[in-house]
Amino acid sequence: MRESDININRVDWITVMIYFTLVIIGWFNIYAAVYDGQAEKSIFDFSINSGKQLVWIGTAIAIIIVVMAADYRLYENLSIYLYLTFLVLLVLTPFVGKEVNGQVLSIGVGSFRIQPGEFAKFATALALAKFMERPTFDLSKRSYQLKAFGVLMLPVILIxxxxxxxxxxxxxxxxxxxxxxxxPQYYYVLAFGGIAVTLLALGIENNLYLSGAIIAIVILLIVLGKKSWQRILAFSLIGVGVIIYIYSIDFVVSKLPEHQQNRIMVLFNPDLDPLGVGWNVTQSKIAIGSGGLAGKGYLQGTQTKFDFVPEQHTDFIFCTLGEEFGWLGSFVVISLFVALLYRLIIMAERQKTRFTRIYGYCVISIILFHFMINIAMTIGLFPVVGIPLPFFSYGGSSLWSFTILLFIFIKMDSSRAMQLGRLG
Structure with missing residues (x-):
């Protein structure tokens, strides 16, 4: 039997069907987001976003064919080269890219533009998988941790x-x-502790109260614990470090662009400026809440028709779904994402090589983050940071990058029998 036949038979078609279901539902919602109730433009009209998205979907299908037709070993062999290529593009973007709203995110020629930051995600995932696949690689050792974080942080700094x-x-x-x-788990304990302190520092206006609480906790730990000078010194240094961190947060926030400062303020005080910086989130929550159980019906969303929610076809696409299809429609789409992530976990755990498993968990991590943060943005649980909903939001770079990210893994999974043969 030929390799291509084996691959087709081993393709995880459930994952493929979930992908296309999300893409099609997203396409219909993009049309709903631009439908004004008066101009009877077809969903296929290339002058509006739904028609343009149809072009992106068609090219995404072509990308899928190319990805699935290629030898699975190609992605491993080219991983480092792809990573370096997108690092170069990220370096060039601020100099040759197009500025929009104070950001330089895309490069290209004429109307054809791509966002290197989106495509660098799958390249970074491949590079990390290649770098970490060696049997001697051990993340419990500090030297390997530093190298892995170095690979991760390079694109982050450039972006x-x-x-x-x-x-x-x-x-x-x-x-x-x-x-x-x-x-090691203590990194995550420190990370979640840092997040908790950050949220408290941002949410409490007077840092003196928070600092006083930390001092009281340190004193209590010293009194209740053993009275050794090492313990007293350790708790004291931790307390001082946390207090310094609290006050440094204010300094860092003060250096952010004004619109980002406003988004953080609105997160902790939604009623601060409902007609100004809080407009997007306020209107998004109104749209989702007005949908009720079953929604107002397709193309019947009033928040959509009267353009109350800005960027409703991109970052705030979920509120269109909530308004027109209600809790039930939102539940269906969320269930599809959960099912997709569940399938990807199954696929990752059944891999025969460490390279493919690591890449699979990179795919899971990126899709999970986008899914959770995008929905959290639309309901006011997270600051508005411009995170698209995978396979749903309008845009060629977003759809293409997620398609490449996912289908490289589907291709690898379909070839796991040949990978086992190589290992044998």
Missing amino acids: LLQPDTGTAMVYFSLLIMFYREGL
């Missing part, structure tokens, strides 16, 4: 220079893969 905080944040989702591959 922050654009500046694009939202896309840069996505790369930290790969810590989920690091956890699966053996990164």
Whole structure:
């Protein structure tokens, strides 16, 4: 039997069907987001976003064919070269890219433009998988940790220079893969502790109260614990370090662009400026809440028709779904994403090589992060950072990058029998 026949028979068609279901539902919602109720433009009209998205979908199908037709070993062999190529593109973007709203995210010629930061995700995932696949690689050792974080942080630093905080944040989702591959748990304890302190520092206006609480906790730990000078010194240094970190947060936030500062303020005080910086999130929550159980019906969303929610076809596409299809429609789409992630976990765990398993968990991490943060943005649980909903939001770079990311893994999974043969 030929290799191509084996691959076709071993393709995880459930995952493929979930992908196309999400893409099609997203396409219909993009049309709903631009439908104004008066101009009877067809969903296939190339002058509106739904028609343009149809072109992106068609080219995504062509990309799928190319990805699935290629030899699975190609992705491993080219991993480092792809990573270096996109690092170069990220370096060039601020100099030759197009500026939009104070950010330089895309490069290209004429109307054809791509966002290197989006495509660098799959390249970074492949590079990490290649770098970490060696049997001697051990994430419990500090030297290997530093090297792995170095591979991860290079694109993050270059993306922050654009500046694009939202896309840069996505790369930290790969810590989920690091956890699966053996990164010590205390890193995650420190990370979650840091997140908790950060949220408290941002949410409490007067840092003196928070600092006083930390001092009280340190004193309590010293009193209740053993009275050794090492313990007293350790707790005291930790307390001082946390207090310094709290005050440094204010300094860092003060250096952020004004619109990002406003987004953080609105997160903790949604009623701060409902007609200004809080407009997007306020209107998004109104749209989702007005959908009720079953929604207002397809193309019947009033928030959509009167353009109350900006960027409703991209970052806030989920509120279109919530308004027109209600809780039931939202539940169906969320269930599809959960099912996709579940299938990807099964696929990752059944791999025969460490390279494919690591890449699979990178795919899981990136899709999970986008899915959770995008929905959290639309309901006011996370600052607006420009994170698209995978396979759903309008845009060629987003759809293409997620398609490549996912189908490289599907291709690898379909070839796992040949990988086992190579190992044997």
